[in-house]
Amino acid sequence: MTFSATLPDRLRSLLRRPLSVAWRRFLALSLALSAVVTFFWPDVGHPTLVASRDLQAGAALSAADLRLVTLPSPVAGTFRNSTDLVGRPLASPARAGVPLTDVDLATTAPDQASAAVQLADQALAAVVRPGARVDVISQSGEVLAENAAIRETQGQVVVLTLPRLNATRIAAMSLDQALAVTLR
Template sequence: MSRNPARNRVTRAHRSLGPSWFDRLSDLTHPSWARTLVARRVAAAGLACLAVALGLRGDPDSAHSPVVVAVRDLQPGRILVDTDLEVRQLEVRSLPDGAVTALSDVSGRTLASPARAGETLTDVRVLGPRLAATAAGIEDARIVPVRLADPAVAELLREGDRVDVLTVDSDTPAHSGRPQNATVLASDAVVVLVTPSGNGRDQRDRVVMLALPATEATTVAAASLTNAITVTFQ
């Protein structure tokens, strides 16, 4: 270390007026305390701006969507009206597949299964193409309503049951003493709805909704106009 203060001052002045490459490199690798403080402040300001930007953007996983929910407990077989439903904003990541987003998509439709108050409705909770396809397991499916020859059988049926649909030859009277020939109209039909009893309704008026491939659904619907229909459980 030089013991001549005057010479040191001259050397520092010379470096400030005409710094060499070595001097510049030395300044970069050994920044002054003031320069380090400024750099830290700039970095802190940048991080603060980034945090604000992320806060304004929001978490993409918490995006919301309008969905239709039941406002009260609803029974299957009910024809939905607007007062049964309301639209709420719920997190997208919490919604089930097929969640209904507009009242017009379900208002006036028949509810196929019970719904609790606050429950999100989906496209398979009401009678329609999506329910038929999902229940039957094929895209080309239909829902056909039938009244059973023995209304008591309807009491035993539950949504999701698989049954075979049968009829008998209408040319053979039931009390003729001759055996009636049974014809299987459809196999592996899926029960999607049994209209509820009660409220003074005649048991003979109860309707069973079956999901079937389109061709078999047509056959069953035509036969039900003239022949007695029954089902056998699988």
């Protein structure tokens, strides 16, 4: 009887033999144990950015205002990367240790403001959609603002986001008269 000296030949000869009952039981038990351990393995958590201190509304976030923590379950709308939040203003105050979500962020820049405007044309109010860009025109034909973003619509009233100076003027004029918009 001769033995092969090469490793591949030895492996082939071992694989040709049928597995014993003991080996089959050992493999089945190992697979079952692996499945149980994987099923009950604890969740390592969900990294989430929280406020490192109490923050005021309107404050632009800096890296020092943020801290990464691990929560046991995910929170909808949270952030994992601080670059997504740095420089963005808060819409409302935030307590230290509370996760920051997309709802907590202001949708306008610090030099922007929103103003509600009643449109003169009811049919146009049904056409405009949030996110669209419009120019605002007075009844005398004067252009009050250019490239204003529509934030939301409610019937004949449209909320526009535009530079703060224009927003103040448009809000004051809309008290006396309905305004028109042209779609861009």
